[in-house]
Amino acid sequence: MKTDQIEDLKEREGLVRDLGIEYVELSPERVEMSMPVDARHVQPLGFLHGGASVVLAETVATTGAWLNCPDGKVAFGSEINASHLRPKRSGTLVAVGTPLRRGRNSQVWQVEIRDEGDKPVCVSRCTLAVVDVPEG
Template sequence: MTEPQSLSGSNLEQLGVQRGLAEHLGITFSEASGTRVVAQMPVQPQVHQPFGILHGGASVVLAESVASTGAYLSVRDRGMLAVGLEINANHLRSVASGTVTATGTPIFQGRTTEVWSVEIADERGKLICVSRCTLAIIPRPEGAQPG
């Protein structure tokens, strides 16, 4: 396996990664490599469910963004992509404002699959969600750019 690629800051553009939904939700990356990814998301009305707290779906988007970024960084030098196969999430407590931080680390990094664990915490360091994401490692289609 090749050495993982590292990234500091929120500039995923240097990796050629298009931001899409993550950018729409305000997700930024403070650390990213093939062995650890840390990202933040502001908890604002655009990510609330109808009762004014963080929507579980927004937490899942954050978790999959973290896992997918890490898995991609671990395989991109082999000309591969990482695509989500399955994700689960346990929502442990609610949060209505502030910023949440997701930290992802691999549980398993194989030739054709990776499994990542992602913990999402509030500003006090209290866990609000734990997630596990399984990703398929596939060849990058000719001419395709990650996104």
């Protein structure tokens, strides 16, 4: 998948848009995205929901994997882990993903999520399966 195709995906309705995730930098070697922390992203006690961090991490990893897929292929997350390092109630998160492995059938991406003060909030590793583009 090429950068211009990803530009089209940015405008589609879905979880990424609903959570306010923004694309900052897109390259096959580095993907950066940001996400606010507001009422959409917190658990009942008012702290950042770990699932919101995982959504951000997987979005970064999947986008990076797409940029590394050959024509006719796309990547889907097959496994993700995340270590939540610091609670947040508000602010902005910045997630940076870099590839650890870019293979023919799978990719592994490391994603570090930091807050507006550059403090680590979450670190994640995502394995993605590289498959033929589904029809339709």
